[in-house]
Amino acid sequence: MTAQILDGKATAAAIKSELTTRVEALKAKGVQPGLGTLLVGDDPGSRWYVNGKHRDCAQVGIASIQRELPETATQEEIEAVVRELNEDPACTGYIVQLPLPKGIDANRVLELMDPAKDADGLHPMSLGRLVLGIEGPLPCTPYGIVQLLRRHDVEVKGAHVVVVGRGITIGRPMPLVLTRKSENATVTQCHTGTRDLSAHLKQADIIVAAAGVPHIIKPEDVKPGAAVLDVGVSRDEAGKIVGDVHPGVAEVAGWVAPNPGGVGPMTRAQLLVNVVEAAERAAG
Numbered sequence: 001m002t003a004q005i006l007d008g009k010a011t012a013a014a015i016k017s018e019l020t021t022r023v024e025a026l027k028a029k030g031v032q033p034g035l036g037t038l039l040v041g042d043d044p045g046s047r048w049y050v051n052g053k054h055r056d057c058a059q060v061g062i063a064s065i066q067r068e069l070p071e072t073a074t075q076e077e078i079e080a081v082v083r084e085l086n087e088d089p090a091c092t093g094y095i096v097q098l099p100l101p102k103g104i105d106a107n108r109v110l111e112l113m114d115p116a117k118d119a120d121g122l123h124p125m126s127l128g129r130l131v132l133g134i135e136g137p138l139p140c141t142p143y144g145i146v147q148l149l150r151r152h153d154v155e156v157k158g159a160h161v162v163v164v165g166r167g168i169t170i171g172r173p174m175p176l177v178l179t180r181k182s183e184n185a186t187v188t189q190c191h192t193g194t195r196d197l198s199a200h201l202k203q204a205d206i207i208v209a210a211a212g213v214p215h216i217i218k219p220e221d222v223k224p225g226a227a228v229l230d231v232g233v234s235r236d237e238a239g240k241i242v243g244d245v246h247p248g249v250a251e252v253a254g255w256v257a258p259n260p261g262g263v264g265p266m267t268r269a270q271l272l273v274n275v276v277e278a279a280e281r282a283a284g
């Protein structure tokens with residue numbers, strides 16, 4: 001293996017340590033930040049992610065509010081919990097864990113959230129703010145990726161980034177974050193309608209692979225020295241994660257974010273950043 005590792009675990013640990021100091025300063029002003037989560041259904045992956053978020057909160061001094069509903073919950077029952085979280089003063093920010101069960105209108109649920117409590121940066125108002133260049137919470141995975149690159153001194157300004165995928169949590173908002181003046185990257189977005197993925201990938205200085213297609217990024221499609229971030233999550237028969245990036249890419253790339261251990265921990269760290277920043281804004 002020749003590529004250097006974009007170490008998400010170590011970087012997230014550094015961010016959490018910085019946040020601990022900021023949370024202490026908030027508490028000294030009488031402000032206790034609290035993260036709420038709403039988990040609907042029994043998906044073991046989603047449960048693992050939500051539990052991880054609350055473990056992180058405990059580490060940095062953020063309070064936890066955990067709400068759960070069964071897989072059979074109706075749209076109305078989910079919306080009732082969202083209204084409760086909107087009203088709960090102990091909950092300064094919250095997330096609705098995605099995906100929601102089949103048949104639930106996730107957009108309607110997201111729209112119902114109080115935008116001032118959107119810890120995920122996925123509320124339509126937060127995404128609109130991002131488009132307009134107004135300060136607000138940033139989507140956790142896209143901004144976690146930017147932080148991971150910055151903290152390893154990988155140049156984002158002027159880089160050509162190819163994003164593969166257009167899902168709500170990563171692919172769709174990723175170009176919005178990367179093309180802000182502060183990031184100033186040039187972005188090509190590829191998806192299932194892209195004719196020649198390989199031709200686009202070969203041009204990339206940075207590849208963000210969020211297609212959810214095992215090993216779709218092959219060594220022969222990667223420019224030598226490029227940074228490749230694997231965000232795809234598929235599972236093999238034993239339940240082990242299989243990413244979007246073929247292991248042979250590490251022989252060609254300059255940098256790789258492994259999966260697990262790369263972008264996932266950064267998603268969780270950025271969520272805490274959003275909670276702390278919202279509490280800081282509220283505290284003036």
Ligand SMILES: Nc1nc2c(c(=O)[nH]1)N[C@@H](CN(C=O)c1ccc(C(=O)N[C@@H](CCC(=O)O)C(=O)O)cc1)CN2
Nearest residue numbers: 049095096097098099120140169260261262264265267
């Ligand atoms: N409301 C949201 N739902 C979802 C989001 C999101 O940002 N907001 N993103 C993903 C899931 N996710 C956070 O919720 C998430 C994914 C992965 C990780 C992580 O740390 N992964 C580990 C590996 C875990 C494993 O072995 O299964 C890693 O990469 O090292 C954290 C959070 C979809 N839903």
